[in-house]
Amino acid sequence: MNLTLDNPASVAAPFGDRFAHVARLDIGDGALLMLAGQVAVDDDGEVVAPGDAAAQAERIFEIVRGVLAAHGASFDDVLHIRTFMTDLGDLPAYGAVRRPLFPGTPPPASTTVEVGRLFLAGAVLEVEVTAVARSAAEH
Template sequence: MFTTVEYVNPDGACEAQGLYSHLTAVPAGTDLLFVAGQLSVGGQGEIVGIGDFAAQFAQVHRNLEAVLTGAGVTWNHIIQFRTYLVHSQDIATFMTLRAELYPTLFASAPLYPPNTLLTVDRLVKEDFLVEIEAIVAGPSARLPHLRPTTPEAAS
Protein backbone atom coordinates (compact mmCIF):
# COMPACT_ATOMS: atom_id res chain seq x y z
CA MET A 1 0.00 0.00 0.00
CA PHE A 2 1.32 3.42 -0.95
CA THR A 3 1.91 5.96 1.78
CA THR A 4 2.87 9.58 1.38
CA VAL A 5 6.46 10.69 1.33
CA GLU A 6 8.30 11.87 4.44
CA TYR A 7 10.29 15.11 4.61
CA VAL A 8 13.37 14.99 6.81
CA ASN A 9 16.08 17.32 8.06
CA PRO A 10 18.79 14.85 9.13
CA ASP A 11 20.90 15.44 12.21
CA GLY A 12 23.97 17.44 11.27
CA ALA A 13 22.34 19.16 8.28
CA CYS A 14 22.52 22.95 8.26
CA GLU A 15 19.36 24.93 8.88
CA ALA A 16 17.17 25.17 5.78
CA GLN A 17 17.23 28.65 4.27
CA GLY A 18 13.53 28.68 3.50
CA LEU A 19 10.43 26.49 3.57
CA TYR A 20 11.99 23.22 2.47
CA SER A 21 13.53 20.07 3.91
CA HIS A 22 16.93 18.65 3.05
CA LEU A 23 15.68 15.15 2.26
CA THR A 24 12.60 13.27 1.12
CA ALA A 25 12.09 9.61 2.05
CA VAL A 26 10.05 7.73 -0.55
CA PRO A 27 8.34 4.36 0.04
CA ALA A 28 10.03 1.42 -1.69
CA GLY A 29 8.50 0.45 -5.02
CA THR A 30 7.15 3.93 -5.66
CA ASP A 31 6.97 5.17 -9.24
CA LEU A 32 8.16 8.68 -9.97
CA LEU A 33 6.20 11.26 -11.94
CA PHE A 34 8.09 14.22 -13.39
CA VAL A 35 6.01 17.38 -13.65
CA ALA A 36 7.15 19.83 -16.33
CA GLY A 37 7.83 23.36 -15.23
CA GLN A 38 4.50 25.08 -14.70
CA LEU A 39 4.11 28.65 -15.87
CA SER A 40 1.49 31.33 -15.35
CA VAL A 41 -0.74 30.20 -18.21
CA GLY A 42 -4.52 30.45 -18.04
CA GLY A 43 -7.17 28.16 -19.49
CA GLN A 44 -7.10 29.84 -22.91
CA GLY A 45 -3.29 29.74 -23.16
CA GLU A 46 -2.91 33.37 -22.10
CA ILE A 47 -0.20 34.63 -19.75
CA VAL A 48 -1.81 35.46 -16.40
CA GLY A 49 -0.46 38.35 -14.32
CA ILE A 50 1.94 40.06 -16.68
CA GLY A 51 4.31 42.09 -14.51
CA ASP A 52 2.68 40.80 -11.29
CA PHE A 53 4.82 38.24 -9.47
CA ALA A 54 2.15 37.35 -6.88
CA ALA A 55 -0.48 36.73 -9.57
CA GLN A 56 1.93 34.53 -11.52
CA PHE A 57 2.91 32.61 -8.37
CA ALA A 58 -0.78 31.92 -7.68
CA GLN A 59 -1.47 30.77 -11.25
CA VAL A 60 1.58 28.50 -11.29
CA HIS A 61 0.27 26.81 -8.15
CA ARG A 62 -3.22 26.46 -9.65
CA ASN A 63 -1.59 24.78 -12.65
CA LEU A 64 0.45 22.49 -10.40
CA GLU A 65 -2.76 21.59 -8.55
CA ALA A 66 -4.44 20.67 -11.85
CA VAL A 67 -1.55 18.41 -12.87
CA LEU A 68 -1.43 16.71 -9.47
CA THR A 69 -5.19 16.18 -9.42
CA GLY A 70 -5.14 14.85 -12.97
CA ALA A 71 -2.47 12.33 -12.00
CA GLY A 72 -4.44 11.22 -8.94
CA VAL A 73 -1.90 12.48 -6.42
CA THR A 74 -1.77 15.31 -3.88
CA TRP A 75 0.71 17.93 -2.74
CA ASN A 76 1.84 15.44 -0.10
CA HIS A 77 3.24 13.19 -2.84
CA ILE A 78 5.72 15.81 -4.05
CA ILE A 79 9.31 14.71 -3.60
CA GLN A 80 11.09 17.83 -4.82
CA PHE A 81 10.56 21.23 -6.41
CA ARG A 82 12.82 23.20 -8.70
CA THR A 83 11.89 26.88 -8.94
CA TYR A 84 13.09 29.40 -11.49
CA LEU A 85 12.73 33.14 -10.90
CA VAL A 86 13.63 35.77 -13.48
CA HIS A 87 14.43 38.50 -10.94
CA SER A 88 16.41 37.98 -7.75
CA GLN A 89 14.43 40.90 -6.31
CA ASP A 90 11.40 38.55 -6.24
CA ILE A 91 13.04 36.09 -3.83
CA ALA A 92 11.67 37.80 -0.70
CA THR A 93 8.16 37.91 -2.19
CA PHE A 94 8.49 34.26 -3.22
CA MET A 95 9.44 33.30 0.35
CA THR A 96 6.53 35.29 1.80
CA LEU A 97 3.99 33.80 -0.62
CA ARG A 98 5.23 30.28 0.10
CA ALA A 99 4.99 30.92 3.85
CA GLU A 100 1.34 31.93 3.37
CA LEU A 101 0.33 29.18 0.93
CA TYR A 102 2.25 26.03 1.83
CA PRO A 103 0.74 25.41 5.28
CA THR A 104 -2.64 25.18 3.51
CA LEU A 105 -1.37 22.68 0.90
CA PHE A 106 0.85 20.29 2.84
CA ALA A 107 -0.30 18.06 5.69
CA SER A 108 3.39 17.80 6.60
CA ALA A 109 3.62 21.47 7.68
CA PRO A 110 5.99 22.82 8.86
CA LEU A 111 8.09 20.36 6.79
CA TYR A 112 8.00 20.75 3.01
CA PRO A 113 9.63 19.13 -0.02
CA PRO A 114 13.19 20.05 -0.93
CA ASN A 115 13.33 23.01 -3.29
CA THR A 116 16.16 24.29 -5.44
CA LEU A 117 15.67 28.00 -6.16
CA LEU A 118 17.43 29.43 -9.21
CA THR A 119 17.42 32.83 -10.84
CA VAL A 120 17.67 32.80 -14.61
CA ASP A 121 17.98 35.38 -17.37
CA ARG A 122 14.49 34.66 -18.72
CA LEU A 123 11.92 31.91 -19.19
CA VAL A 124 10.38 30.63 -22.43
CA LYS A 125 8.45 33.90 -22.92
CA GLU A 126 9.66 37.29 -21.79
CA ASP A 127 6.57 38.00 -19.61
CA PHE A 128 6.92 34.89 -17.41
CA LEU A 129 8.43 35.64 -13.98
CA VAL A 130 8.32 32.24 -12.23
CA GLU A 131 8.34 28.57 -13.23
CA ILE A 132 8.08 25.58 -10.89
CA GLU A 133 8.69 21.93 -11.74
CA ALA A 134 8.20 18.97 -9.43
CA ILE A 135 9.04 15.34 -8.95
CA VAL A 136 6.13 13.38 -7.51
CA ALA A 137 5.84 9.93 -5.93
CA GLY A 138 2.89 7.90 -7.13
CA PRO A 139 2.10 4.25 -7.81
CA SER A 140 1.71 3.31 -11.46
CA ALA A 141 -1.77 1.90 -10.72
CA ARG A 142 -2.96 5.52 -10.65
CA LEU A 143 -1.74 6.23 -14.17
CA PRO A 144 -3.88 4.25 -16.68
CA HIS A 145 -6.43 7.06 -16.95
CA LEU A 146 -3.81 9.52 -18.22
CA ARG A 147 -3.87 10.22 -21.93
CA PRO A 148 -0.74 10.26 -24.08
CA THR A 149 0.26 13.64 -25.49
CA THR A 150 1.21 12.36 -28.95
CA PRO A 151 -0.25 9.74 -31.30
CA GLU A 152 3.07 7.86 -31.20
CA ALA A 153 2.84 7.53 -27.41
CA ALA A 154 -0.61 5.94 -27.73
CA SER A 155 0.63 3.01 -29.82
Protein backbone atom coordinates (compact mmCIF):
# COMPACT_ATOMS: atom_id res chain seq x y z
CA MET A 1 0.00 0.00 0.00
CA ASN A 2 1.13 3.49 -0.79
CA LEU A 3 -0.37 6.69 0.69
CA THR A 4 0.02 10.05 -1.04
CA LEU A 5 -1.45 13.44 -0.17
CA ASP A 6 -2.07 15.69 -3.16
CA ASN A 7 -3.21 19.11 -4.29
CA PRO A 8 -3.72 18.61 -8.04
CA ALA A 9 -2.90 21.49 -10.35
CA SER A 10 -6.39 21.10 -11.90
CA VAL A 11 -7.95 22.97 -8.93
CA ALA A 12 -6.91 25.98 -6.87
CA ALA A 13 -4.67 25.20 -3.91
CA PRO A 14 -6.42 24.94 -0.55
CA PHE A 15 -6.32 27.89 1.81
CA GLY A 16 -2.71 28.54 2.74
CA ASP A 17 -1.80 24.94 1.94
CA ARG A 18 -3.32 23.93 5.31
CA PHE A 19 -4.53 20.57 4.01
CA ALA A 20 -4.44 18.25 1.03
CA HIS A 21 -7.39 18.14 -1.37
CA VAL A 22 -7.10 14.35 -1.56
CA ALA A 23 -5.57 11.44 0.31
CA ARG A 24 -4.88 8.57 -2.11
CA LEU A 25 -4.32 5.06 -0.85
CA ASP A 26 -3.08 2.80 -3.64
CA ILE A 27 -4.33 -0.75 -3.19
CA GLY A 28 -3.56 -3.39 -5.79
CA ASP A 29 -4.64 -2.17 -9.24
CA GLY A 30 -6.71 0.73 -7.91
CA ALA A 31 -6.80 3.40 -5.25
CA LEU A 32 -9.10 4.75 -2.58
CA LEU A 33 -9.55 8.52 -2.84
CA MET A 34 -10.69 10.52 0.17
CA LEU A 35 -11.36 14.12 -0.78
CA ALA A 36 -11.22 16.91 1.75
CA GLY A 37 -14.40 18.84 2.36
CA GLN A 38 -14.92 21.31 -0.47
CA VAL A 39 -16.71 24.64 -0.25
CA ALA A 40 -17.70 26.90 -3.13
CA VAL A 41 -14.72 29.18 -3.59
CA ASP A 42 -13.20 30.72 -6.70
CA ASP A 43 -9.54 30.43 -7.60
CA ASP A 44 -8.73 33.30 -5.22
CA GLY A 45 -10.41 31.60 -2.27
CA GLU A 46 -13.47 33.88 -2.26
CA VAL A 47 -16.89 32.35 -1.57
CA VAL A 48 -18.97 31.96 -4.73
CA ALA A 49 -22.62 33.11 -4.52
CA PRO A 50 -22.80 33.64 -0.74
CA GLY A 51 -25.93 32.06 0.67
CA ASP A 52 -27.01 30.41 -2.62
CA ALA A 53 -27.06 26.63 -2.12
CA ALA A 54 -27.66 25.73 -5.78
CA ALA A 55 -24.86 27.93 -7.14
CA GLN A 56 -22.51 26.74 -4.40
CA ALA A 57 -23.34 23.10 -5.14
CA GLU A 58 -22.49 23.64 -8.81
CA ARG A 59 -19.11 25.13 -7.92
CA ILE A 60 -18.35 22.46 -5.32
CA PHE A 61 -19.00 19.67 -7.80
CA GLU A 62 -16.81 21.44 -10.41
CA ILE A 63 -13.98 21.32 -7.87
CA VAL A 64 -14.71 17.70 -6.96
CA ARG A 65 -14.78 16.74 -10.67
CA GLY A 66 -11.32 18.30 -11.11
CA VAL A 67 -9.82 16.52 -8.12
CA LEU A 68 -11.29 13.17 -9.19
CA ALA A 69 -10.11 13.60 -12.79
CA ALA A 70 -6.58 14.36 -11.62
CA HIS A 71 -6.56 10.89 -10.08
CA GLY A 72 -8.19 9.00 -12.94
CA ALA A 73 -11.68 8.92 -11.45
CA SER A 74 -15.09 10.43 -12.18
CA PHE A 75 -18.49 10.77 -10.54
CA ASP A 76 -19.14 7.16 -11.63
CA ASP A 77 -16.44 6.11 -9.15
CA VAL A 78 -17.90 7.86 -6.09
CA LEU A 79 -18.64 5.56 -3.16
CA HIS A 80 -19.85 8.04 -0.54
CA ILE A 81 -20.88 11.70 -0.31
CA ARG A 82 -20.94 13.56 3.02
CA THR A 83 -22.68 16.94 2.98
CA PHE A 84 -22.71 19.61 5.66
CA MET A 85 -25.46 22.24 5.23
CA THR A 86 -26.21 25.32 7.30
CA ASP A 87 -29.92 24.94 6.51
CA LEU A 88 -31.63 21.66 5.60
CA GLY A 89 -34.27 23.81 3.92
CA ASP A 90 -31.72 24.11 1.08
CA LEU A 91 -31.84 20.35 0.47
CA PRO A 92 -34.14 20.59 -2.60
CA ALA A 93 -31.83 23.13 -4.30
CA TYR A 94 -28.77 21.05 -3.48
CA GLY A 95 -30.47 17.85 -4.63
CA ALA A 96 -31.44 19.42 -7.95
CA VAL A 97 -27.75 19.98 -8.69
CA ARG A 98 -26.43 16.72 -7.25
CA ARG A 99 -29.04 14.25 -8.55
CA PRO A 100 -28.13 14.50 -12.27
CA LEU A 101 -24.44 13.92 -11.46
CA PHE A 102 -25.22 10.53 -9.89
CA PRO A 103 -28.00 9.00 -12.02
CA GLY A 104 -27.29 5.37 -11.09
CA THR A 105 -29.67 3.26 -9.08
CA PRO A 106 -28.91 3.24 -6.31
CA PRO A 107 -26.80 6.42 -6.10
CA PRO A 108 -23.70 6.51 -3.87
CA ALA A 109 -24.00 6.14 -0.11
CA SER A 110 -24.73 9.50 1.46
CA THR A 111 -24.75 11.40 4.73
CA THR A 112 -26.23 14.89 5.07
CA VAL A 113 -26.18 16.90 8.28
CA GLU A 114 -27.17 20.40 9.29
CA VAL A 115 -24.47 22.44 11.03
CA GLY A 116 -24.57 25.80 12.78
CA ARG A 117 -22.05 27.38 10.42
CA LEU A 118 -19.12 26.65 8.14
CA PHE A 119 -15.64 28.14 8.40
CA LEU A 120 -16.15 30.76 5.64
CA ALA A 121 -18.82 33.45 5.91
CA GLY A 122 -21.41 33.00 3.17
CA ALA A 123 -20.63 29.30 2.62
CA VAL A 124 -23.77 27.22 3.10
CA LEU A 125 -22.48 23.81 1.89
CA GLU A 126 -19.40 21.67 2.37
CA VAL A 127 -19.08 18.34 0.58
CA GLU A 128 -16.67 15.44 1.19
CA VAL A 129 -16.38 12.59 -1.30
CA THR A 130 -14.86 9.13 -1.10
CA ALA A 131 -14.18 7.46 -4.44
CA VAL A 132 -12.17 4.70 -6.06
CA ALA A 133 -9.70 5.12 -8.90
CA ARG A 134 -10.02 1.89 -10.85
CA SER A 135 -7.36 0.35 -13.01
CA ALA A 136 -7.66 1.15 -16.71
CA ALA A 137 -8.80 -2.43 -17.39
CA GLU A 138 -11.86 -1.97 -15.14
CA HIS A 139 -13.27 1.12 -16.89
